[in-house]
Amino acid sequence: MERPADLAAAIDAAAGTLIAVLDSAAARHQVPPTQLRVLTLISSRPETNVNGLAELLDVVPSSASRLCDRLEATGLLRRVPDPRDRREVRLVATAAALTLLRQLAEQRQRAVQSVLDRMPARTQHDLLLALVAFGRAATQSVPEQQPDPAAQTA
Template identity: 85%
Template sequence: MRFAAALPGGHQRDDGRGHQVERPADLAAAIDAAAGTLIAVLESAALRHQVPPTQLRVLTLICGRPETNVNGLAELLDVVPSSASRLCDRLEATGLLRRVADPRDRREVRLVPTAAALTLLGELAERRQRAVQAVLDRMPVRMQHELLLALAGFARAATSAPEQQTDPAVQTA
């Protein structure tokens, strides 16, 4: 896939095999800009909620980790436990979170999202998907397919071990 048309002043070079590739800095800048745009689209879908973004993040983290307690949440958020506890207090006061004793160890208190929290997160996910779909609908089908392939490749590369290359500045297009 070639990104030169999307890059202001994009520079291409031949990789020695007849493929045109972008300079990594230009490509990284274009991806960063696109990621910023995607984040803005996703955040715009969340603006309709009365729940602050930090609290939405807490609910999302707790939903993905059913064994979470306040100390675990503090680690996930990289904050001190007292700050995590205050966040939980606010969520509990709005009816989005409950603290329950762990049935295996009554000394442990688990954080559990309420049905209202699950509904809220479900609505948010639907709104975000609709917002992204609205943007995709304005793209040609071919570009949608190329974007999907590129994102899948990016995800694979991000989760795999880095390979040794003879010239790390040269990437195939």
């Protein structure tokens, strides 16, 4: 099956537009995007410590620690001793952080719904099917490439 040459470019452009819609909803909050990302990561990974966060963010631990300092100062993050190893410190999103993340998710969904409401129902349905298929394809494991026997005889 042949696909339009500009399909990847159209998806990239649509992703940029989606990000702009999502960012417009997040702009109402006083928390910078990087700090929101940290809170999202921590809230979904309760075992996270500063070193683990640094790995997730692909930054050095001192940078992750400074991010945590800022979040802790605003009451959105707590550092608590790990009950399994008291030498370790876990990062925990506070109730205020979880409320903030929930409100943000609701605002983002409303912003996306506002755009969807301007689309015909059939197009919305087709988009849903396409996004589900895209998500499945993106999470499928890619088979390893077998070496080309002709290339090995050279």
